[in-house]
Amino acid sequence: MSLRIVVCVKYVPDATGDRKFADDLTVDREDVDGLLSELDEYAVEQALQIAEEADDAEVTVLTVGPEDARDALRKALSMGADKAVHVDDESIHGSDVMATSLVLAKAIEKTGYDLVIAGMASTDGTMGVLPAILAERLGVPQVTLLSEVKVEDGKVTGRRDGDTASEQLEASLPAVVSVTDQSGEARYPSFKGIMAAKKKPVEELELDDLGLDEGEVGLEGSWTAVDSADERPARTAGTIVKDEGEGGKQLAEFLASQKFI
Amino acid sequence: MAEILVYVDHVDGAVRKPTLELLTLARRIGEPVAVALGNGAADTAAVLGEHGAVRVLTAEAAEFADYLVVPKVEALQAAYEAVSPAAVLVPSSAENKEIAARLAVRIGSGIITDAVDLEAGAEGPVATQSAFAASYTTKSRVSKGTPVITVKPNSAPVEAAPAAGAVEALAVTFSEKAHGTKVTSRTARESTGRPELTEAAIVVSGGRGVNGAENFAIIEALADSLGAAVGASRAAVDAGWYPHSNQVGQTGKSVSPQLYIAAGISGAIQHRAGMQTSKTIVAINKDAEAPIFDLVDYGVVGDLFDVVPVLTQEVQARKG
Numbered sequence: 001m002s003l004r005i006v007v008c009v010k011y012v013p014d015a016t017g018d019r020k021f022a023d024d025l026t027v028d029r030e031d032v033d034g035l036l037s038e039l040d041e042y043a044v045e046q047a048l049q050i051a052e053e054a055d056d057a058e059v060t061v062l063t064v065g066p067e068d069a070r071d072a073l074r075k076a077l078s079m080g081a082d083k084a085v086h087v088d089d090e091s092i093h094g095s096d097v098m099a100t101s102l103v104l105a106k107a108i109e110k111t112g113y114d115l116v117i118a119g120m121a122s123t124d125g126t127m128g129v130l131p132a133i134l135a136e137r138l139g140v141p142q143v144t145l146l147s148e149v150k151v152e153d154g155k156v157t158g159r160r161d162g163d164t165a166s167e168q169l170e171a172s173l174p175a176v177v178s179v180t181d182q183s184g185e186a187r188y189p190s191f192k193g194i195m196a197a198k199k200k201p202v203e204e205l206e207l208d209d210l211g212l213d214e215g216e217v218g219l220e221g222s223w224t225a226v227d228s229a230d231e232r233p234a235r236t237a238g239t240i241v242k243d244e245g246e247g248g249k250q251l252a253e254f255l256a257s258q259k260f261i
Numbered sequence: 262m263a264e265i266l267v268y269v270d271h272v273d274g275a276v277r278k279p280t281l282e283l284l285t286l287a288r289r290i291g292e293p294v295a296v297a298l299g300n301g302a303a304d305t306a307a308v309l310g311e312h313g314a315v316r317v318l319t320a321e322a323a324e325f326a327d328y329l330v331v332p333k334v335e336a337l338q339a340a341y342e343a344v345s346p347a348a349v350l351v352p353s354s355a356e357n358k359e360i361a362a363r364l365a366v367r368i369g370s371g372i373i374t375d376a377v378d379l380e381a382g383a384e385g386p387v388a389t390q391s392a393f394a395a396s397y398t399t400k401s402r403v404s405k406g407t408p409v410i411t412v413k414p415n416s417a418p419v420e421a422a423p424a425a426g427a428v429e430a431l432a433v434t435f436s437e438k439a440h441g442t443k444v445t446s447r448t449a450r451e452s453t454g455r456p457e458l459t460e461a462a463i464v465v466s467g468g469r470g471v472n473g474a475e476n477f478a479i480i481e482a483l484a485d486s487l488g489a490a491v492g493a494s495r496a497a498v499d500a501g502w503y504p505h506s507n508q509v510g511q512t513g514k515s516v517s518p519q520l521y522i523a524a525g526i527s528g529a530i531q532h533r534a535g536m537q538t539s540k541t542i543v544a545i546n547k548d549a550e551a552p553i554f555d556l557v558d559y560g561v562v563g564d565l566f567d568v569v570p571v572l573t574q575e576v577q578a579r580k581g
Binding site: 015016019020021025039096097098101120123124126127128129131132133135136137139140141142143144145147157160161162163164165166167168169170171175180181182222223224225226227228229230231232235238239240241242243245247248249250251252254255256258260261 | 272329330331334354355356358359361362363365366367370371372373374375387391392393394395396397398399400401402403404405406438441442443444445446447448449450457459463487505506511512519520530531534541542543545549554555556557558559560561562563564567568569570571572574575576579580
């Protein structure tokens with residue numbers, strides 16, 4: 001029986017660029033380059049490895065986002081995913097995690113799945129709660145923040161490294177998994193992979209296709225509101241000294257003046 | 262006065278500091294009612310009462326340890342239904358954020374994570390957050406349902422505010438979903454005796470410049486002289502010099518201590534994302550052009566192998 005894996009990926013503004021908020025206090029996507037969130041590459045990698053281990057598996061990458069978000073899907077397809085689903089609808093702009101997760105859950109159900117895999121967090125919002133919310137919405141087990149993951153005999157197992165302990169987890173499929181950057185280096189797309197990706201199917205979906213209403217998404221359908229976003233004032237230039245034998249002592253003097261010692 | 266549900270982070274009854282900070286913030290918007298779950302839950306009552314909890318709802322069940330996240334969500338939901346609070350506050354940690362998020366879905370409420378401050382507003386609590394590696398400060402609120410807000414450690418002072426702290430047993434019935442993800446084994450992290458990284462008032466971190474696992478001893482020695490936690494940059498962790506659990510940055514822990522000392526760390530954006538909200542930042546680096554120096558209150562351009570041991574000695578002498 002075929003194993004259907006859906007990987008949720010996000011197109012995010014490049015963290016090394018100048019990230020900003022737009023006038024409507026949503027993330028500015030116009031003035032900064034976007035890319036597949038680095039943490040989602042680990043999710044794609046684990047999906048591909050699980051698919052390679054399985055007798056018969058299909059990996060679908062899914063994203064919700066504007067037209068440019070196709071770039072994130074292309075990257076995942078060129079790494080080796082089989083097909084892509086792109087939910088692109090203007091009314092989704094400005095959705096918070098609750099509204100976005102609603103769209104994702106509907107798209108996952110429509111696509112059909114045995115396993116959903118996501119990164120541990122996006123590199124822009126950095127909330128880290130979407131996988132848990134998806135599990136709640138889909139009504140399936142969450143097996144999240146895994147540094148090791150394995151799928152066998154209809155079960156997913158993995159290791160979760162927490163603050164105070166390392167846990168081994170086990171759940172039956174269908175399930176939602178999220179992986180950390182410790183799960184294993186993500187592969188680079190090969191030239192062959194990049195060429196093949198151009199021919200892979202990308203299904204385009206709009207809200208209507210998911211049975212959702214405009215009022216359930218976007219700024220209006222979100223369950224949180226951002227009232228202000230202010231650029232943090234630049235730090236005032238600190239004191240910088242060159243160590244000529246006294247650097248350690250000077251630093252101790254500073255720490256004492258600040259009452260740290 | 263409106264009641265505010267505060268989820269208690271504790272280890273076998275010992276309450277972790279971020280929960281006490283949360284009680285300070287909870288008192289700004291109402292009257293704190295604490296929820297403590299699992300082994301030792303009732304033992305938390307005394308310290309929670311000293312810090313303002315009027316009631317402490319407790320539940321013990323094997324499910325909390327044997328299954329992941331959902332049993333705690335269901336207990337918190339039971340507390341929510343029993344109390345009808347004006348807000349639910351949860352100390353931020355990876356697991357706690359998941360608990361808060363699933364609760365929010367269940368009760369039809371919006372969620373705000375990693376707040377660094379909280380105040381009462383005309384339309385409910387207003388949360389301050391840092392965005393884009395702390396280059397922005399935002400103010401947000403929950404616009405639907407009962408606000409569920411997770412708060413980062415070191416966001417408020419711990420203040421004594423004696424209250425009753427009356428222990429009440431919380432009745433919880435687990436659904437089938439609570440048994441969805443089994444914890445088949447658990448290995449406790451070995452204690453280093455140092456403060457927990459995200460909670461520590463002082464963090465000393467080492468990076469690529471430390472140049473070897475064995476050299477982290479000098480970072481640890483400085484940390485110990487200051488009573489600090491030890492952090493590491495991703496470069497140091499990827500090189501295998503220090504455990505991933507100590508990684509500070511976008512893919513590791515986010516820290517916000519009173520004092521952050523970066524030794525041999527250049528300050529890539531991914532690292533800055535995890536430490537930029539630190540109150541005072543100090544760096545030691547050979548490269549005067551390193552971007553970390555843009556952030557510092559005090560920087561030393563020099564070899565960390567020269568500077569750090571002298572600093573450690575000075576700290577010890579002054580504390581002597």
